[in-house]
Amino acid sequence: MGQLARTGPDQSLPFSDRDFEALAALAHREFGLSLSQSKKPLVYSRLSRRLKARGIHSFPDYLRILDVPGESSERLELISALTTNVTSFFREDHHFEKLRSDCLSREIEKIRSGKRFRVWSAGCSSGQEPFSIAMEILGSMPDANDYDVKVLATDIDPKIVSKAKSGRYSLEELQSIPDEFRRKWTKNCNDGMGEFQVLDAVRDLVTFGELNLMSDWPFSGPFDSIFCRNVAIYFDQKTQQKLWVKLSKILAERGFLFIGHSERVSGDAVNVLTGVGVTSYQKSTLFDPKNN
Ligand SMILES: C[S@@+](CC[C@H](N)C(=O)[O-])C[C@H]1O[C@@H](n2cnc3c(N)ncnc32)[C@H](O)[C@@H]1O
Incomplete structure (x- = not known):
């Protein structure tokens, strides 16, 4: 033994x-x-x-x-x-800025003319990441719920997905939400538990589901942006490289992939994913992002 x-x-x-x-x-x-x-x-x-x-x-x-x-x-x-479920609202806020300035801003008029817009939070934990994405979208496009705009949020852990769906958080958890967004899109539940609720306008943009990233994915995209942050850190390099390739295939041309601060895209995916900022990549099979 x-x-x-x-x-x-x-x-x-x-x-x-x-x-x-x-x-x-x-x-x-x-x-x-x-x-x-x-x-x-x-x-x-x-x-x-x-x-x-x-x-x-x-x-x-x-x-x-x-x-x-x-x-x-x-x-x-x-x-x-x-694994750990550690997460927070607007974690690594530069990713949300990039979503707004480089991804969403160029699409708003097209969305209002009928284009679909999709963001995937892959490994969403208790929901702070997809709700931050939804708040960022509503910040730029308050009428987003009237159009074909969706944030898909998945995690392998059914308990954490169910917590995420509830959209309830402590006051402490809300502290990293920018003041304006916090005032606009959360409310005190006044239920004696000290909990706050993310409002329906934000929750309506998000669809939650259970998904093991190692299994087949029951959707084909394309996604305008994917947040897959602090998940691949648990995988060995070969598994990570397969994941980057799979994510790059489901991204729209010019779509963005955001990953965790200690993660790096490597392997075959580097041929289509170009680094465009800290832990931010853009899909480019047809164009050069440097001249974008
Ligand atoms: C540290 S949290 C990251 C949450 C969020 N993305 C962030 O960066 O704040 C990692 C999440 O990945 C999920 N996870 C781990 N392995 C997974 C897998 N094979 N498929 C899907 N989710 C997985 C865990 O359940 C956990 O909720």
Whole structure:
């Protein structure tokens, strides 16, 4: 038996290298997650709590449960335990500025003449990212709801998608929304819970859904912009490169891809995605963005 990890709240569960490798292989196969050996203590700490909650007495038993067809909900608990949902409104606000100034502004008249406009928040977590996109769109185009404008927001984690759909946040979570937008598009629920609600004008622009980015995508775009930020960070390089190619195919010509601050597009996608700012790329198969 391999080395046992003894970190974490429950010291009584042996966790062999073999257990870790089996979990890492499953997480890679199902979700594209890359778990190096250095993550073993973290995985132990997160999952031992889960085993305890379900009354499971060993990691081999847990692996057997994960293998049972129909235990897909436990696999989702696994990814929930292994990834983080950290997010905030207007995180890396330069992406929202670029959406407004370089992507939306050139399209507004065309949208009012019937053109569709689509933005995808891929890995949307609890909704702050797609709602920030929707607020930015409404800031430039207050009548956006009267036209074919939609923000698609997806995440693998059903619990976080359901929280996102509620559009409810604490006052603290609202602090990173620009004052004007916060006053205009959020209201105090006055329900004794200290919660605030994102208003319907913003929520109506956003459609939420569950989606594993590693599975087939049930839509074909094209998207005018895609926000896929702080998600690929969990994937190994080969998986990331496949994702960049897939995202570039579903982007409209001249569409924008925004990624996380510690992520970089690499591999075949660099042939069609040109860097046009910090962690911002533009699709260019027919034109040179430098002369755009
Ligand atoms: C750190 S959050 C990023 C949220 C937001 N994009 C941002 O940058 O603020 C990462 C999100 O990616 C989701 N995620 C991880 N692996 C995924 C996968 N294979 N498919 C879809 N979503 C995934 C997680 O559930 C989590 O909500």
